[in-house]
Amino acid sequence: MDFQTELTGRTAEIEAILKQYLPAEEGYQKTVLEAMNYSVLAGGKRLRPMLMIETYRLFGGKGKVVEPFAAAIEMIHTYSLVHDDLPAMDNDEYRRGKKTTHAVYGEAMGILAGDALLNYAYETAARAFSMDAGGADIGRAFQVLAGKAGIYGMVGGQTADVESEGEASVSMDKLSFIYRLKTGALIEAAMVTGAVLAGASREEQQLVEQTAADIGMAFQIQDDILDVTSTLEVLGKPIGSDEKNQKATYVALMGMDRAKEKAGELFAEAMARLDSLSVKNPFLTELLRALVHREK
């Protein structure tokens, strides 16, 4: 089976898991439930749940205990987009061609829907405690997920990013911090949680964490590259927006050649690490390759 066909099948599998865990739209709080479902079902590549499930499979995981965690990480990713889009943040009316949550439901409901999704992510993941985990350490998976989503992970990166927007120049050190936390942390969370739930050893968890960190950084650098080299038609959004917004990027700080080189190096390191494991998941390898070498 070719990669695209397999990707389509596995994406559909994740859509089904998400729908299973999203709330029914009933009760006096119905509006926030509708806004949550609207936000999650507005699209997306389902990258984080897919990385989690495929890493779980890499380490021999065969159960359903990964499913509530997979739904949870997509809810966390979604809440961060809903709040990012708010008028006081990026003030975006559209995302992926659809109206953003606050544009449809109003600003108060946009805030509440984000809060509701973040909380419901942990409520959903906590269902794993009532499932058969085959001896895996669910508490540890919880620590990883919450840690990577918070102030020493995604929220920390988001804060530094928001604040750097007004700055005349952003150092390489700070830019790396933002990339590592804002984009990388949830990719790390996805893969490490998958490993933990499959019962991988601490050494394997660490190897996966470093692999995910490299992939996350390469993914973000590729974003910077595409903003310069792609076209509106291919990318589906205006190119050159980083330069227009005077946004600090890897390409701006290091130049295009070095940025491409860096992305290539990081990807090669990630592949070498995965290769050093005795276990294999060819689909995961192809997925990581597609993420870093994507054209849009």
Next chain:
Amino acid sequence: MDFQTELTGRTAEIEAILKQYLPAEEGYQKTVLEAMNYSVLAGGKRLRPMLMIETYRLFGGKGKVVEPFAAAIEMIHTYSLVHDDLPAMDNDEYRRGKKTTHAVYGEAMGILAGDALLNYAYETAARAFSMDAGGADIGRAFQVLAGKAGIYGMVGGQTADVESEGEASVSMDKLSFIYRLKTGALIEAAMVTGAVLAGASREEQQLVEQTAADIGMAFQIQDDILDVTSTLEVLGKPIGSDEKNQKATYVALMGMDRAKEKAGELFAEAMARLDSLSVKNPFLTELLRALVHREK
């Protein structure tokens, strides 16, 4: 020792626990960390962590595993206030005589600080998985806390409350829903989590949940009563604000006499339930009495 002295001592104990778990203000994400600490340390009666710890003690809990959960519930309570105060919500510049978080740090940081606190609450509670719980079911405590804080708890009540503000009349059924979820759910979370962490039986957990539900409802009805009967000097905030804002309250819907009667009935039921247990915690009993019979 008299109740007030004991209350002061136990509040200080909780302040120490909170400070132990709050983040150090360093790194590129420093601003959000400052805003989190500012929000949590801006005051408050620490009611929810106190109810949790005292219920934990009621059932013989003697360890430290309750502490991360106690810190977590105060962080959840605080995030809900930070987001409630935002311009798109209640638009409050002051709370308890101090500038609100967004008034000090700006709206974007107000949103991020609330998000950070909510996530950090679960990150903090998850530390319990690395502690000795004496065999108590931490996973279950997690399920209770997340469940009561979310769409079937506090966030659900908050949603219904926000939406009811524009409505000409609010039914008794809806008002009870709002009170039970918006105020009551976190009081239930506090007491049930304390019971779970101390190893209380399912029957005892259910009894505690019902007790907390009654106390939460009586607490909120007393709020309505004081808004009519108190004075600015005693209450520390303007009275009559509910009538001025045409807010649906128990007093408005049922009349003052019935509201007082109802609060008394709920309190008596809660006390009878606690009395039916073989275990006792006299301070908890006095604390619950003080909550319902408070004058401010």
